[in-house]
Amino acid sequence: MTEITPVPLLDLKPQYRALRDEITAAVTAVMESQHFILGPEVEALEREVASYCACPHGVGVSSGTDALLVALMALDLGPGDEVVTPAYSFFATAGSVARLGAKPLFVDIEPGTFNLDVAALETAMSDRTRVLLPVHLFGQMADMDPVLDLARRHEVVVVEDAAQAIGAEERGRRAGSLGELGCFSFYPTKNLGAFGDGGLVTAQSDERAEQLRQLRNHGHRDKYYSATVGGNFRLDALQAAVLRVKLRHLDSWSEARQRNARRYRELFADADLVAEAAAGGEVRERRGVVLPAERGDCRHIYNQFVVSVHRDTRPGLLEDLRRRGIGHEIYYPVPLHLQECFSELGYAEGSFPVAELAARQSFALPIYPELTEEQQVGVVTAIAESLGRRAA
Numbered sequence: 001m002t003e004i005t006p007v008p009l010l011d012l013k014p015q016y017r018a019l020r021d022e023i024t025a026a027v028t029a030v031m032e033s034q035h036f037i038l039g040p041e042v043e044a045l046e047r048e049v050a051s052y053c054a055c056p057h058g059v060g061v062s063s064g065t066d067a068l069l070v071a072l073m074a075l076d077l078g079p080g081d082e083v084v085t086p087a088y089s090f091f092a093t094a095g096s097v098a099r100l101g102a103k104p105l106f107v108d109i110e111p112g113t114f115n116l117d118v119a120a121l122e123t124a125m126s127d128r129t130r131v132l133l134p135v136h137l138f139g140q141m142a143d144m145d146p147v148l149d150l151a152r153r154h155e156v157v158v159v160e161d162a163a164q165a166i167g168a169e170e171r172g173r174r175a176g177s178l179g180e181l182g183c184f185s186f187y188p189t190k191n192l193g194a195f196g197d198g199g200l201v202t203a204q205s206d207e208r209a210e211q212l213r214q215l216r217n218h219g220h221r222d223k224y225y226s227a228t229v230g231g232n233f234r235l236d237a238l239q240a241a242v243l244r245v246k247l248r249h250l251d252s253w254s255e256a257r258q259r260n261a262r263r264y265r266e267l268f269a270d271a272d273l274v275a276e277a278a279a280g281g282e283v284r285e286r287r288g289v290v291l292p293a294e295r296g297d298c299r300h301i302y303n304q305f306v307v308s309v310h311r312d313t314r315p316g317l318l319e320d321l322r323r324r325g326i327g328h329e330i331y332y333p334v335p336l337h338l339q340e341c342f343s344e345l346g347y348a349e350g351s352f353p354v355a356e357l358a359a360r361q362s363f364a365l366p367i368y369p370e371l372t373e374e375q376q377v378g379v380v381t382a383i384a385e386s387l388g389r390r391a392a
């Protein structure tokens with residue numbers, strides 16, 4: 001076995017070290033101001049992120065989860081309402097719907113991109129459907145034209161879960177700018193990560209933006225006068241200060257992630273490991289790796305680089321990677337429709353075969369911007385040796 005230096009799934013330290021002086025100055029300025037909640041730093045961040053996302057408005061909130069929650073609250077979603085959303089995403093996408101007493105209606109994903117299968121959308125909708133909630137998973141946008149077209153025809157609202165997709169584009173259009181509302185997360189593992197939790201909602205109309213600003217602060221229209229019931233979903237000035245420094249570097253980081261993705265494609269090809277999945281997404285080859293599909297005319301920002309292997313091969317392979325210190329993670333081991341908390345929705349195993357296969361076959365590899373070619377060679381070598389040994 002080749003000697004391989006361990007590679008973490010994500011290492012935020014090099015990014016921090018490179019920006020330490022800038023960040024320290026920005027954080028110190030907030031501390032000197034002693035203005036910690038909302039205020040000028042948050043307002044500046046909102047303008048900058050809105051402009052980055054090609055949206056007229058941005059409203060800073062406490063997390064990506066709260067971005068989804070407050071967006072759906074602004075649409076007055078509640079019991080009796082339904083939201084159509086993919087069966088394969090981070091939990092919060094569906095959790096935010098359920099927390100408001102509304103019902104998530106799931107659709108399967110397409111193999112390759114892991115994004116929602118737009119062909120399945122219309123049949124999933126009912127006359128109670130009020131929102132379509134596509135997710136731009138792993139940093140690549142879902143196919144939005146059919147979603148937008150369907151929403152127009154059925155007079156329902158589109159909310160984008162763009163938590164993993166800040167700066168992603170589809171035919172020149174930015175994630176978060178196509179739906180009525182777009183939800184972003186600044187969780188530290190996202191391409192633009194805070195020093196803690198944070199999030200933002202983009203909005204197309206002045207009215208919605210104003211409504212979001214009220215809802216994130218107890219529904220206050222004027223101080224202590226509430227027309228609606230909101231909550232505390234506010235963003236801290238310290239987080240905004242950190243994020244403003246980082247935003248200036250976001251494009252270079254996303255480009256480095258794209259370079260790393262290209263490098264993986266070359267390295268897996270050189271190792272003769274690239275496999276194709278069957279039509280339904282199943283990986284039948286035991287000594288191969290299916291690479292993530294890139295849609296044409298898209299800017300994929302590679303928040304994650306998710307590969308798939310034969311389902312019987314994955315446990316042993318991941319065990320080998322764990323032993324050799326190669327970072328990896330399964331996003332996500334349980335599709336949303338099979339989560340215990342959603343059992344009352346009545347989805348059986350087999351309802352969404354592509355999502356279920358993804359849960360059994362896929363896993364993420366390190367893709368962070370500062371990853372070196374040598375580290376990527378180590379990752380691919382470890383995978384090649386494990387698959388070679390186990391298939392022999």
Ligand SMILES: *Cc1c(COP(=O)(O)O)cnc(C)c1O
Nearest residue numbers: 063064065090092163164185187
């Ligand atoms: C991260 C994430 C969220 C939630 O964001 P938090 O900031 O962690 O609350 C929602 N949806 C998706 C797809 C995510 O990846």
